[in-house]
Amino acid sequence: MENNNNKITMEKIVSLARRRGYIFPSSEIYGGLSSCWDYGPLGVEIKRNVKNAWWQAMIHNRDDMVGLDTSIIMHPKVWEASGHVSGFSDPMVDCMDCKQRFRADHLTTENCPNCGGKLTQPRQFNLMFKTFIGPVEDQASIAYLRPETAQGIFVNFANVLNTTRKKLPFGIGQIGKSFRNEITTGNFIFRSREFEQMEIEFFVKPGEDETWFKYWLEERLNWFSSIGIKKENLKLRQHRKDELAHYAKDCYDIEYLFPMGWSELEGIANRADFDLKQHAHHSGNDLTFFDEQAKEHIVPFVIEPSSGVDRTVLAVLCDAYCEEPDKDEIRTVLKLHPSIAPYKVAVLPLSRKEPVVNVAHEVHSVLRKSFPTAYDDAQSIGRRYRRQDEIGTPYCVTIDFDTLEDNSVTVRDRDSMRQLRMPIDVLCQSIAAKLSGELFEVLPPGGKHWLGF
Amino acid sequence: MENNNNKITMEKIVSLARRRGYIFPSSEIYGGLSSCWDYGPLGVEIKRNVKNAWWQAMIHNRDDMVGLDTSIIMHPKVWEASGHVSGFSDPMVDCMDCKQRFRADHLTTENCPNCGGKLTQPRQFNLMFKTFIGPVEDQASIAYLRPETAQGIFVNFANVLNTTRKKLPFGIGQIGKSFRNEITTGNFIFRSREFEQMEIEFFVKPGEDETWFKYWLEERLNWFSSIGIKKENLKLRQHRKDELAHYAKDCYDIEYLFPMGWSELEGIANRADFDLKQHAHHSGNDLTFFDEQAKEHIVPFVIEPSSGVDRTVLAVLCDAYCEEPDKDEIRTVLKLHPSIAPYKVAVLPLSRKEPVVNVAHEVHSVLRKSFPTAYDDAQSIGRRYRRQDEIGTPYCVTIDFDTLEDNSVTVRDRDSMRQLRMPIDVLCQSIAAKLSGELFEVLPPGGKHWLGF
Numbered sequence: 001m002e003n004n005n006n007k008i009t010m011e012k013i014v015s016l017a018r019r020r021g022y023i024f025p026s027s028e029i030y031g032g033l034s035s036c037w038d039y040g041p042l043g044v045e046i047k048r049n050v051k052n053a054w055w056q057a058m059i060h061n062r063d064d065m066v067g068l069d070t071s072i073i074m075h076p077k078v079w080e081a082s083g084h085v086s087g088f089s090d091p092m093v094d095c096m097d098c099k100q101r102f103r104a105d106h107l108t109t110e111n112c113p114n115c116g117g118k119l120t121q122p123r124q125f126n127l128m129f130k131t132f133i134g135p136v137e138d139q140a141s142i143a144y145l146r147p148e149t150a151q152g153i154f155v156n157f158a159n160v161l162n163t164t165r166k167k168l169p170f171g172i173g174q175i176g177k178s179f180r181n182e183i184t185t186g187n188f189i190f191r192s193r194e195f196e197q198m199e200i201e202f203f204v205k206p207g208e209d210e211t212w213f214k215y216w217l218e219e220r221l222n223w224f225s226s227i228g229i230k231k232e233n234l235k236l237r238q239h240r241k242d243e244l245a246h247y248a249k250d251c252y253d254i255e256y257l258f259p260m261g262w263s264e265l266e267g268i269a270n271r272a273d274f275d276l277k278q279h280a281h282h283s284g285n286d287l288t289f290f291d292e293q294a295k296e297h298i299v300p301f302v303i304e305p306s307s308g309v310d311r312t313v314l315a316v317l318c319d320a321y322c323e324e325p326d327k328d329e330i331r332t333v334l335k336l337h338p339s340i341a342p343y344k345v346a347v348l349p350l351s352r353k354e355p356v357v358n359v360a361h362e363v364h365s366v367l368r369k370s371f372p373t374a375y376d377d378a379q380s381i382g383r384r385y386r387r388q389d390e391i392g393t394p395y396c397v398t399i400d401f402d403t404l405e406d407n408s409v410t411v412r413d414r415d416s417m418r419q420l421r422m423p424i425d426v427l428c429q430s431i432a433a434k435l436s437g438e439l440f441e442v443l444p445p446g447g448k449h450w451l452g453f
Numbered sequence: 454m455e456n457n458n459n460k461i462t463m464e465k466i467v468s469l470a471r472r473r474g475y476i477f478p479s480s481e482i483y484g485g486l487s488s489c490w491d492y493g494p495l496g497v498e499i500k501r502n503v504k505n506a507w508w509q510a511m512i513h514n515r516d517d518m519v520g521l522d523t524s525i526i527m528h529p530k531v532w533e534a535s536g537h538v539s540g541f542s543d544p545m546v547d548c549m550d551c552k553q554r555f556r557a558d559h560l561t562t563e564n565c566p567n568c569g570g571k572l573t574q575p576r577q578f579n580l581m582f583k584t585f586i587g588p589v590e591d592q593a594s595i596a597y598l599r600p601e602t603a604q605g606i607f608v609n610f611a612n613v614l615n616t617t618r619k620k621l622p623f624g625i626g627q628i629g630k631s632f633r634n635e636i637t638t639g640n641f642i643f644r645s646r647e648f649e650q651m652e653i654e655f656f657v658k659p660g661e662d663e664t665w666f667k668y669w670l671e672e673r674l675n676w677f678s679s680i681g682i683k684k685e686n687l688k689l690r691q692h693r694k695d696e697l698a699h700y701a702k703d704c705y706d707i708e709y710l711f712p713m714g715w716s717e718l719e720g721i722a723n724r725a726d727f728d729l730k731q732h733a734h735h736s737g738n739d740l741t742f743f744d745e746q747a748k749e750h751i752v753p754f755v756i757e758p759s760s761g762v763d764r765t766v767l768a769v770l771c772d773a774y775c776e777e778p779d780k781d782e783i784r785t786v787l788k789l790h791p792s793i794a795p796y797k798v799a800v801l802p803l804s805r806k807e808p809v810v811n812v813a814h815e816v817h818s819v820l821r822k823s824f825p826t827a828y829d830d831a832q833s834i835g836r837r838y839r840r841q842d843e844i845g846t847p848y849c850v851t852i853d854f855d856t857l858e859d860n861s862v863t864v865r866d867r868d869s870m871r872q873l874r875m876p877i878d879v880l881c882q883s884i885a886a887k888l889s890g891e892l893f894e895v896l897p898p899g900g901k902h903w904l905g906f
Binding site for chain 2: 019020021024026027028029030031032033034036037038039040041042043044045047048055060061063066067068069070071072073074075077078092101125129130131132133134135136143145152155156158159160163164165172174177179181183193194279282283285287368372375378
């Protein structure tokens with residue numbers, strides 16, 4: 001159950017995330033709020049990069065996908081139709097002595113794990129957060145925070161059809177917050193009550209669903225690889241018959257080898273025509289697609305690749321985390337994929353005085369037009385390299401006194417720690433070429449070796 | 454009170470937004486949910502563009518700003534310290550006859566506006582949405598949905614200081630959903646119970662606050678101009694003494710000339726040291742900044758430019774909306790700034806058959822690598838131009854039978870409706886140059902006229 005490359009523990013990830021401003025406990029100055037988390041200055045950037053990479057690959061680069069952004073508070077009938085009001089619950093038992101409450105399906109004994117007291121019979125506890133719209137707190141004003149973004153897509157199916165004139169097969173994607181009043185949370189940002197999802201509902205003709213299901217398994221695995229997660233730390237796990245929801249034809253999890261073991265990163269389900277039929281029935285609206293060739297109205301089947309933003313961020317952090325021997329020390333480095341790293345480059349002047357600092361500011365202002373660029377002039381250069389390693393910055397550019405003479409800088413590669421002297425003139429395009437993984441045509445004659453470091 | 458360029462009504466904006474897939478009523482198939490809205494396939498793109506433009510200008514392009522992304526559900530003590538539990542409320546009265554409830558400060562008579570019945574004395578009604586964490590609904594498990602993102606910034610002030618080692622003056626920005634259980638909502642997405650904010654808390658030395666306050670008034674006005682909102686539709690309005698919150702030294706609204714009249718787009722407040730002092734007091738934590746020059750701990754003052762994402766989207770739509778006479782018809786066009794338009798280009802083949810369609814697909818696949826690009830082959834070319842005008846696509850590229858001979862296409866400008874024949878070779882860079890507003894150096898000799906249309 002341990003990770004491949006080294007002994008990564010969740011404690012190490014939490015500690016680095018806390019120390020470097022990736023992720024803080026929410027409301028920390030008030031003692032924190034159980035299993036709620038705030039993304040710090042670097043965390044918000046990595047999260048934006050994950051979401052943008054998903055949107056680019058899943059929405060913008062495809063002809064058969066459009067996006068949506070639906071509200072968190074929806075009409076209560078949505079959750080009746082979806083089955084969440086009646087079925088989205090955990091069985092709970094109370095201890096008659098100490099009054100603590102437990103999930104019945106997590107208990108291994110028939111007595112209270114806290115005090116040994118006698119337990120009540122299990123009762124169903126709904127996982128949706130409840131609130132009230134308007135000033136009166138009664139049954140008529142109950143509303144729920146959505147426990148998934150998916151239903152916002154289903155109830156807008158006809159709206160999207162009408163305004164985009166898409167034909168089957170096509171999909172709708174959405175990124176947004178969801179809320180589940182989980183009893184058992186934990187493993188850092190892996191399971192929290194407030195979390196963010198990236199969900200696709202891909203609508204296909206019945207009969208073509210199994211082909212598209214296989215397609216999406218592969219497509220989504222490839223996407224996780226494309227943001228730098230190692231293939232050997234990803235696997236597919238098919239749900240057993242007894243795990244499947246009653247409406248699901250098939251379901252796989254994409255699992256990642258987290259420090260606590262293989263766990264779900266994304267679920268991909270063949271939900272058949274369950275959702276559209278439910279909403280058509282409960283709303284009285286026509287949610288069919290008119291097939292112009294067959295001249296008939298059909299209820300599409302749907303393939304649902306449903307992913308967690310926070311889990312993806314956690315997988316990215318775990319996968320990038322390395323401890324390497326370096327001389328007499330251990331070097332901690334986040335080998336983040338360049339597309340995910342908060343900063344792509346750091347500019348490090350060897351002096352805080354003119355004229356070195358002037359050149360450094362100039363280089364910084366040129367680079368930041370092309371990529372998010374850090375500027376760090378505090379402490380020794382060795383410490384600054386370590387700091388950039390820990391936050392996963394792919395390249396460091398050092399400006400020294402020689403720069404004033406030769407208009408060149410030293411570029412250091414995060415992973416190999418190799419350094420190369422390079423004219424400022426070719427700096428921006430060399431880094432762009434390295435970051436994109438493409439060779440760049442506009443380098444001056446003989447300049448290709450700048451890409452070789 | 455009417456808009457400058459033409460008689461824009463909210464009905465026209467709502468209708469276009471609905472028809473073209475910008476914005477739908479939430480849960481529409483269930484009759485809608487009062488004043489909740491879903492962003493459709495084009496709406497989500499315009500909203501992303503607004504948020505990205507803000508993040509780029511306010512966070513990435515500045516040395517003195519970092520971002521955060523804090524949770525919506527925070528510790529209840531946050532809202533005690535901030536004053537929201539005791540003070541964030543509206544005075545409400547009930548009709549003793551018809552039982553309807555009204556905002557006391559909105560009434561012009563002492564009787565019920567519905568039935569004329571007698572009203573109760575006003576009672577305070579808190580505007581925060583309440584929910585419960587965990588399975589037990591009691592006082593100890595109450596939590597609130599944040600009514601503003603700002604407090605997530607204040608409670609992380611020390612975390613940001615420690616991890617980024619920023620010095621005064623510096624700011625923290627955040628984009629995210631907030632929730633207010635408003636009694637009076639309306640004007641489309643202008644005031645809804647669920648909305649998205651873009652907030653900055655900019656921390657400065659006491660004494661420098663008034664200078665920075667003026668700076669941010671100008672900076673934020675310029676930002677709204679930079680995304681294409683006309684200067685004449687923006688104005689600053691200083692809060693009167695009796696409007697000011699008790700802790701605020703000064704406050705201005707940036708107002709936009711919406712169809713219903715001048716209304717708040719952003720509030721910019723000088724909040725002095727109120728928030729950090731409150732949280733230091735309630736949490737017992739040190740929330741000071743150590744000034745190394747003066748060798749003293751100081752509580753920074755804070756300038757807060759607080760903007761609404763949805764209001765900005767609405768202002769952008771209203772500002773871009775034009776009806777122009779065109780021959781015997783009225784042309785409806787959204788003159789969106791290119792950075793905000795959902796699609797930058799549309800590819801329109803004049804035939805759905807090979808070989809025209811092959812060239813069209815090729816052009817489409819090249820353009821989409823550089824910009825979000827639509828592909829539209831349905832109905833007449835005139836109708837397609839109209840459709841792209843209505844959704845605000847700056848350029849249309851038409852591929853016709855001549856293209857097969859001369860490798861050229863017709864490019865049409867949305868605003869001037871001028872058309873220009875252009876070789877496919879220079880298409881992408883010409884459009885990039887037009888979109889960025891910069892002349893492009895790499896055009897072939899004599900090619901500059903392609904930028905003149």
